[in-house]
Structures are given as structure tokens and as C-alpha cells.
Amino acid sequence: MPKIELNGREVEFREGETLLNIAWREGENVPVFCYHPKLPVFAGCRMCLVEVEMRGRKGLMPACGTKAMDGMKVWTNSEATKFAQHSVLELLLLNHPLDCPNCDAGGECDLQEITFMHGPTRSRYKFPKRKFEIRDVGPFIDLYPTRCIQCYRCATFYWTIGGGKDWAVFDRGWYTLFGPEKDKFLNNEFSGNLIEVCPLGAITGKDYKFFTRPWEIESVPTISPEDSLGANVYVDVRRRKPFSRGPFVKAGRREDLHKIIRINGRENPDINEFWITDRDRFSHEYNNINRVDYPHLKTEDGSWFKSNWNVALDWIATNLKKAKNPAIISGARGTNESAYAARKLFKETLLINNLDFRKPHLALKNDPIKATLGYSSSNGSVADIDRAEVIIIVGDVRETVPGIGIRLVRASRRGAKLFVLNPYKERYSYEGWAEWVPMRVGGEYKDFVSFLSDRKDELMDKSVLFIISDDSDPNIQSFIGRDVALNERHKLLLLRTLPNAQGFIDVGFSPEPDGLNTKEILEGCRNGSIDFLIIWEVEPLWEYFDRETVEEALRNTPFVLVLTSFWDPSTEYASAVLPITTPYEEEGTRTNLEGYVQYCKDALWPYEGSRPAWWIFKQLIIRLGGDASWRSAKDVFSEIKDVIIPYKDLDPYDVKYEERDFPDYIPTIRKLKRVFRSDKARYEFVPEEFEIAPPEERHIKGRILYWSHHIYKGSYWAFRNPLQKPYIHDKTVFVSPEEGMKEGLKDGDRVILKVKNMEFEVFIRYDERIPAGLWVFKGLFYDVPLNKVLKERYAEIEDVIPVGDAVKS
């Protein structure tokens, strides 16, 4: 092994290691500003200068950018090094304002810390400091350019990792200014990471702004529930439990128990590396809004009776006992434990298989992936994006599982070929990271197959990764499933549009083999064959297509029990509403789309009387004579381990979190156990023909109303956030500028869309990414009940009637 001399002692190193790595590994204190382990080396701040002697020549070298060479002599504490640190800090502090008491980063600021360690006590600079105006660059972020020390971390992150194009560096030298163009909002879903990347308070978050200080915060390591990627996060709260462990009560307020201060990324190299999306980061203010506090029962005159848990559960259990044919629908948003408890209630206590979490239009008898691949799961992993030569994406990744975007950008930079098959240009094809292959609405399958046959040469003998969202055309899914089953170099990454869908499938929250799926359950409710319906953490009126059927189904069901955290519209049809905890209030495990079972710690105290869903199911099981003696979510999981075979060897509760301190900068590799899926199945399984009727071409001529996901508006929790309002386009339909011009509409115009003889008032917004003829509505249907006319993802627009002048939505 080659050796260097570090502060007089011999140290071995690996080839290609930088001096900084060696020094930190050896426990030497080398301060840094522009260096970040996850970003390319910039070496501009000169804070990490160390004295180096090589071939008899002494000099100062940046430790972060200098590769160690055999025979080098390095001093991290010599006079020259100390003088360099001192002078660089003095120069950095020339312009830095002394507003630490005001600054949000005060207390967790690298500049503060390093100045205390190495810096001068006072400045010799006698001239006015450079000043910039505070900049508002969107609903999430504030820029304080005056505080900036021009380390370029933000630009490096935004350009190379986030893949954004709208972060610029203006001017040069002393007046270098970072940020988007004037009066522009940031448009990248990873922009929140800038707050964490900035070594000081030049970029701060609006959710956290001035509310508290870092030393008041307790950081709870947990998992983001927003999407099926399961990004690892730290949830920062002021108080987790009402009483601290000691004999004294800390001064404070009760509201703190239900308030998340902010969310930060946590390192997990397998899943989210270090970065989280803005949806993960800024979706936490919903926690206090519109919550159900205690069990509510409907009296005979239709008013609500605020009850306690015993009374409510007894009454519900009595009704459930009487019910002949109960059923449960869900949104796959709970933990694995809750899903298992629900399964136990239905499959083992009531002995009925009517449970499903899929949306009705996707609730097929046969899961296309399972029918072809042998198991309902992706066989690739997120890390496969870094290995694949060709990546074929079906659907809009940015709106469904945005977190994998950093890897897509990296793959594109690495030289992999990316294709996006989508009716409109989504982010990656629009920004040039991928090639857009247009898909005609109604002819998706044919376009997909013709794409594959056209590009046969490019795909031949390459490792191909299919990234497909689980709500895309089942025919495409089955095609890919078959392809992946037969071809060893092809992998599949199935993006789950519902957060814990994989876990729900794994623990058996599905109607197999003889139960009713969501579509049949709703049909059964409508014709009266189902007399007890549990709606668990899903809002059918906002999420499901064909709203009239849903409404009729809810109206015709004798007893509707709603388990929810919020007073959503389906509670109007409920006979009883039970409050359940929101994800950050509940302990449990979640399975991500590639099969990692991860432990979510409870960051907050449950709101008022709300309880975790598994507790409610447990009480019902006991009241119905079943056997459930769990005392905690951990108990439930130990039972899951006995029953669910793939989960046999997992121990997600035994998780050790590393300290979140300075050594955190040294890259660590965490060993996370993944659900074991037998690869044997792939070879022994003979793909059966998929039982869907061969796809018929259904092209609509003229204007098509097309539904798509939305990163914020489509999320069950995120759209409730006041913070994200500017990015949530209420009542908005996106069209291409040509199409809008053809109809004589301006950007922001109010129009009435006539679809199937019903009229809807919406706003028009121009989006040049959308091809002519397509009118795209995104997200949940809480503002415009377009699902009254949408029986599937698209419908024909009969007429467009402009109303009034342009009003910005």
C-alpha cells in the first residue's frame, strides 16, 4: 500500500483517495465549505488548504481536490496551514453580516462552527459590507444573498444532481449572485435540498422560517410516506412526547406535539442517497388542518355524536357482527402492520376476502405483472438505474415517484439512453435528459409495441430497465412482465402510485383468491349486496373515476365506516368516523417499491384522540371474538414475520441510526435488508397468456380530456399544505399554446368545458410540453368534479365555452 506522512506519522491509503478523505479518516480536523461528499469537487473555498511537501517542494494544496501520492508529506496543523485557515476565514467574513441571532442557520452553521475553531476574533475590514436584497424564489425557499460566501455548492448541486436548468450565477468576483432569473420561481422538485446543501443561512426554507432554532429541535429519523420510494428523512419536532423522561416538564405549548418544524434528508445510499424531493420535504403542515379529533357516530337525525372509543367500537362491532357481506377499500397509505391487522380482521375473523386497495379502474382480476412475472413486484431496484444502458420509462415519473429523478439525471449524464413514453412531454424529455416517444391516448399499447420494434437495434444486447407506473395500460405491463421474465438482462422497476402498495400486496391486503376487488365492492354497494363498507385512508370521491357510481354506492350502503384523519367529503356518507393517525404520528414499517422494508419511527404525538389503524382493527377483532393481543406495532410485525414468508428474516425494528454530526460527511454504507424474492420463479414460471381482450384502438378525434398525476395535487397529504398552494393548480387544465390560440383562449382564461353533457368551469394554462389536441387535468378531483365524466383516464371534450376575461388561477 502506498503511504503518505500525515502530521509526522505514516498513513496508508487507497489509490485515488484525496487528502481530505485520509485526514478525516485519521481524525484530523480539516474544515471545509465547498466540499460535500455527494457533490463533485469544486475546491474554490480554499478552507481545506493543507501544507504539502512533494519532491522537496512545499506548498499549500486544497485537501479536497488533491489526490494522495506516495511519499507526500502533509501537515494539517502546521503554522502555514493554520495561517491559511485563519486568512481564508478572515476573507470569507469580510462580507458576512453579523445577523446570527436573526439567521435560521444560526446554531447549525458551518461558518459559525469553523470560525469558532479557526477564525479571527475580530475583523480588520473597515469598509461598508456588500449587500444584496433578499430574494423570494418560490413558495419553499428564501435567498439571503448577503450572507452568501460563494462556495458554489448550490450551483453544483442544482446543475449536476438535481439536473435543473433554472439556477444561474450572475456577475463575478465579489458580487457573484446565485439564484434563478429575476421574478422567476424555481421549477425543480429537488430545490429544497439547496437548504441543506448551503453551508450557512444564505438559502433557508419558508416552512422553518424563524419559527425556532436548531438546538430546540429533536430530529426523528423516519421514512417519508409521500411516495412509494420511501425516502429516508429526519423529521424535526420541538417535542415528541408530552412529558419528558425526567421529573420536570419543559416549558412549552401543547400544539408543539402536533407540529413538524421541518423535514430534512437522511442518508441512505440504496434509496435516496442524501436527497429528498420537495414533496417529501415540505409536506407537513397538513398535520394540524381539518383533523378528526375523536370518534364520531351518526345519530338517527343525521347529526354527529362525539363519542369515546369504547362506545364507538362497541357500536361498530355490533353492526359488523350483524353484517352479512362486509368489505374494505383502502388507499394503501397505512403501515404494513395496519394492513396486516385489516387482513386478519377480514380473512381470519370475518372469513371474507372483500379487501382491496387499488383504484376501481385498475382493479383487475389478474394482476398483469403477477400473471406474467410470477410475483407482483419489480425485480429491478432503484440502484439498477445506475447500471442500465437503456432505460425505458412509461408514464410521468416526476409526478408519481419523483425521488428517482436524481438517478435518471445521473444516468443521462453518464451516457445511458433514456426513453420516455408518455402522451405529453414530461420533465425529463422536456429538459433533454431523455428522448420523448409520443404515445397516442387510447393507443398506448400499439405505440409501445411499435416503439420497441422500431428501436430494436438500440435495445439489442443491452441491459434494459423498464420503469413503468402501475396505473399504466395493463397490456403494456403484461408485455413488459413477459419480456422481463424471458430476458435476463431486462429488469423491471414498477412504480407504485400508492405509497405502501407493495407492503399491502405483501401482507395480503388483496382480494385473492375469491374476494371482491374495488370495482366489484363498489358495484356490490350500489346494488345492496354489501351492507358494511370500511373506507380506510382513501377519499373515493376525489380519487376514483366515475364519481356517480361511487356516490351511489356510498348512499346505498347501510353502514359506512370511515377511518380517516381528515374531514373529507366521504365522511358525509358515513355512519361512523374513526380518527386515525397521520403517517408521522404512527410507528410501523413500510415496504418501498423495490422491496425494502423500512421502519418508520413516530415523530409526533397522536392528534387528540386519534389512534393507529392497527389498534382499531385489533379492537374490532377482539370484539368479534378473534385473537389479537398485540400491544405495539412491533408485536404486529413479529406476527407478520410468522405468517408472511418473504418477511421471515426481516428485522426492520432493529435499526441503528448513525449520529448526525460532522463525521456524517464521510460516506457511510448502510446495510438494509431487502425482501427476498426467489429468482427461481422467473425460470420455472411459464408466463400464461394475459386474459385481457386484445387492445382495441380507440382514437378520439378532436379534443381529449386526459387525466394525469400531479406531484403535489395528486398526493393525499401534500395538497392540503398551505405552503404548496402556488404549485398546486386549482381548477386548471393544461393545453398547448397552439391549441389554446386555436380556440381563442389566453393563458389564465376561465372556460367551461362541456363533456358528456356536463359543464365544468376551469382555468386554462398554457404548457408548451403538451401536444395539440390534449387537455390535461392533473391530480385529485377535489376542486373540479371531472371524475363525474371520466370513466377512465380520458374522455372527449364536446365543447369549450370561454367565460369572461383572463383571471389568473
Next chain:
Amino acid sequence: MLEGLKAMLQGLIITFKHFLLNIATNRFTVQYPKKRRKLPDRARWALSLQWHEDLTERCVGCQLCAAICPSEAIYIEGAVNPLDSPVGKGERYAMTWIWDATRCLYCGFCVEACPEEAIVMTKIYEMATDRREDLIWHKERLYEAKKQQFGEKPTFAWMGFYRKREEMGKPIELARIWHEQEEKYYKNRGKGFDMHDRYKRFLLDERNIEVYKEDLGE
């Protein structure tokens, strides 16, 4: 037996000595609610918050007091200072300011830590109440507290101990004078310099009182 008597006598002598001393120096039990003894100038009791001259709040909500508080008696929530009707002078201000008297040690660290000189310790010591909630003071009461202190002046805890002289603001001027005198005292300790005398001389010094008045806007 004899030893017991001796001890008893010794005790009686001490008692008698103090009896005589108290009579000689005129020290009697104060009839408390009717009469109140004047507190020493550096008595440190309930916290109070200060205003700027233009009646905006001094506190910027930096929470350094809460950070230094050894018994976690201070709780602050910051917020953005509205530009149209500013509450304080900074970008942020304290939206919630809670002082828990039941937890407070009256150590004065918070006064010392405050970069804006917003906290002072008053001489309000009559905080007894039969409701626990009354011992938890909120922002309004803390800003009013200065007025309730029976005509006495608020105390600056050991403010200025660690500050550079040229950095001192006006309220610290007082502490500086104290500090100088204290230094002198420690130098002359055991050389016949009387502590009590020092206080007396301090109070007689008109200059000090003027500074005092200026600071408090009295």
C-alpha cells in the same frame, strides 16, 4: 453534666450577643405585608422584557436565552416580522414568549445571553398564587411586568461581565460602573474596604442614577 451546662451557657451567650447586637443596630422583624424591606439593588426576581424607544419590542426571538437556560424555563416561538406593522426591529420577532416561574432558577444567564438587551430581571418577588397556570408568564405579562414593581428599579443581572467595553450599549454602562467597583473591591478585599459602603457610595453617585433614569426612560 458540667460539660452540658457549659455548652448551654455558650449557646445563651451567643443568643444574648445577637440580641444586643440587633438592638444596637436597630434590626427588627419587618411587618411584611404592611412594610416592605428595600431590596438590594442586584436582587434578581421575575423576568421582564424591554422595549425600544419607539415602543417596538427589543426581543428578536433568537432564543439564545432559551438555549442557555439551565432549567428550560423559557420557551420562544419566532415568526416573520410583518413589514407593514413591525413588532420589533429585526427580521424576526418572538411570537410566543413563555417564562415558567416554577422552573426558573433566577440565575440571570438569560439576561447575560441576550444580544439585544431585551431581558431584565425585576424585583417582583411576590408571585405566590393558588393556580399553577398563573406562574407561567406569557409575553404580554412579561412586557407589563416592569410597571408592577412597586416603584423600584429593575435589576440588571451580571450583565456586561463578558463584554468588551467599546461594545457596550447604554444599559450596560451601569453594569460597567459596577464592574469597575467590583474589581476595586476584590483588589482591596481584606484591606478594610466595606462592601456595604460600596453600595452606599454607588447609590449616592448622581451620575449612576442619571444613567439609570435614561435607560429606563423614567
Next chain:
Amino acid sequence: MPKEYRLLLSYTDAKDSHAIDTYISLGGYESLRKALFDMSPQDIIEEVKKSKLRGRGGAGFPTGLKWDFVPKDHPGPKYVVCNADEGEPGTFKDREILYKAPHLLIEGMIIAGKAIGANEGYIYLRYEYIWIFQRLKDAIKEAYNKGFLGKNILGSGFDFDLYVYLGAGAYICGEETALLDSLEGKRGLPRLKPPYPAQFGLYGKPTVVNNVETLATVPIIINKGGEWYSSLGTEESTGTRLLAVSGAIKKPGVYEFELGSITLRELIEYCGGMKEGSEFLGVIPGGISAPILKEEDLDTPITMEDIAKKGSMLGSGAIMVLDRSVKILSLIRRTSEFFAFESCGKCTPCRDGTAWMTRILVDVEKRGFMTEEDVDMINSIVNEIKGKCFCALGEAAQMSVGAFVNKYKDELITNKVKRP
């Protein structure tokens, strides 16, 4: 009195010297033929190595060595880049070649391309030379028409394409890696070295970046042989050098001398001596980045090593002769201001140190004299910058301002500076 040795400048003498016909009539493109048909790439590199030609841009790195560093068996494309971003204040020698003998440069670039195996070349022209831009493009067009550029040059099977790129007026883009960034369309910031451009240059491919004068010398070396060239000049600084002489002299302009054949004093005399009635103050031997030399150093021969011994550098060969009509304080302030304005802002010492110096010097200029404390302060800042910068810009700023202040310290502090 020493004589000029017009090696490069001989190509600029004729009328219409920029036209390809004139150039060919002077024996142009002969060395290209020789290089293409008679020499292997390694031969060319050996020839240049033999000539001991050192870079003319300022740092003086041996050109042959630089070319040799380019990996021979690199599979992808390689590039030759000509640094025509002549931003150093006081320098105008490359302009002479670019404007009057562009084909000399073009020929040199093609030979360099052949030597390192590059099929594409870029000339990065500074924005202020926009008036040369069209002429350069015309010259390249002519060369294409004559078959010296393009596919299969003169039937040799070697392809070479040449493009001109106009900069946007940033001094930092004269730094080779910043130039490459700018050429790629990015913000012009110097890159971390190593890897050097010879391994990881333009678009991440092996690249040779050379000054105009260096590349223009290459055809002559190929034509007359490396050994002949190395016989010119001294042992360490071989060949001739273009000197852009300006300032308080009677005949400013571009002169070409054999290195070591003339001292600074003789050069001033050669250029007609000082202007009438002006009193000598000092001479800056290599553009504003080079520390100033005073009267006692005037007998230094003009070679890289001799001037380096005096604590300055020959740099880009811009010799500025200053007289007493210059206000020293304004000169220092302006120098510091220039570096502060042109600092790219990548590294802290350069960005903040130069700006701080400028603020102090502006103050001092207003006051009209310096104090001991000012000198100490400047020296202290100079020490804080020294050896800590990312590229040469900060080091140059610290060197030249430090030299100004320290060499004229007595005059500045006692306020004895004569003013007209």
C-alpha cells in the same frame, strides 16, 4: 546597439500580409507539407522539444513537453485550442500575428493537430478583438479553399477543421481551463488541476492549449529545424520573443528580439528613448501581472530566467515603461481594481482579498498619501492571498500590488510623489 531579429514579424511586413497568396509567396505552408508528408507525429513533437520552445503566454511551460503529455492512444477526439484571449493589460503582440499573419497561426495549429492527433482546432479570440474576427474567418476560408484545412489535407489523409470562437470579454478566460469552460459554453471558471487539459480538456477530451505566438513559431521550427531554433537565445530561453513595448517612450510598438541579446535599458533606447521631458519611474516587464522593476534593475538582459532573478517575470512580453507623469497611487489603485473586477469569484483569497485591497487603495488615493499602517495592511492582505489562490490571477494581483507598494514605499509614505 543590438538589432531586431524579425523571425515572426518578417511575415507581417509585406502589404496584404494577411492574404494567403502573400503568405505562400513568403514560403508559407511549406512546413505543413513537410510535417504532413515527411514527419510522423512523434517526429514533430521531438523537433519542438529539440527547439526548447517555451510557452509565450506567460507561464513559459515547454511546449514540446506539453504536447508529449497528450495520450497517444486515446480513442476519442482530441483538440487543439489557440489561446488568443490576449487580456493582459499592456499586451498587444498576438494582435500583430492575428491581424497581419493569421496563416502563420493556422499553419501552426494544423501542425500541432497533426502532432497530437487532433482533428479539430479552436481559436478563442478575445471579445475586444472583434475587428479581427472576420479577418480570421476569412483566412480560414481561404485555407479551406486552398485545401490546407478540411478533409484529407493536401492528399495526406489528415483531416483538420478550424473554428474561431469569440469570447465575451473576461480576463479570466485567458486562463487555459477557464478558456475551455467558456469554449464549452459554461461560465468561465478555472478548473481543478490535475487532471491537466492534456488529459481532460475540452469536453473532457485531451486538449492542447497554446498561445498564439507559440503556435505561430511552430511552422518556423519545423521549417528550419529545432536545433537551429535552439541556437537562438540563451540556454533556458531559446528563440526570439515578441515584445510589446508601450508607455513613455518615443516609438512604442511590437518588436522582436533574440532572447538575451538586449537589456531593458537598451530596449528603451532602441525604442527611441524616453519621451521628451519625462523622468523614468519604472518598467513592468511582462504585463500588469509582473512586479515592477526600478531603475537599478534596468541592466537585466531580457530572458525569462534573468528577469525572474530580479523578482519579476517576462510573462506575456508586454513591456510598459512608466514615467513620473503617472500618479503611483492611482496606478496601484487601478491595478488592484482591475484584478478585483476581473476576479471570477471562484476562490476566496482572490475574490475577497483583491476587493479588500482595492477598497483600501481607493481610500488611500483619495487621501493622497499612504501611512505605515496602510502598507502593513496591504502587506498583510498580500500574505493572506499568497500561495492560496486557485489560479494565477490572484497570485498575479498579490505580486504586482505588493511590488508597487513595497518598492515605492518611501515615496508613498512621505508623500513626496511628484505630480504634474
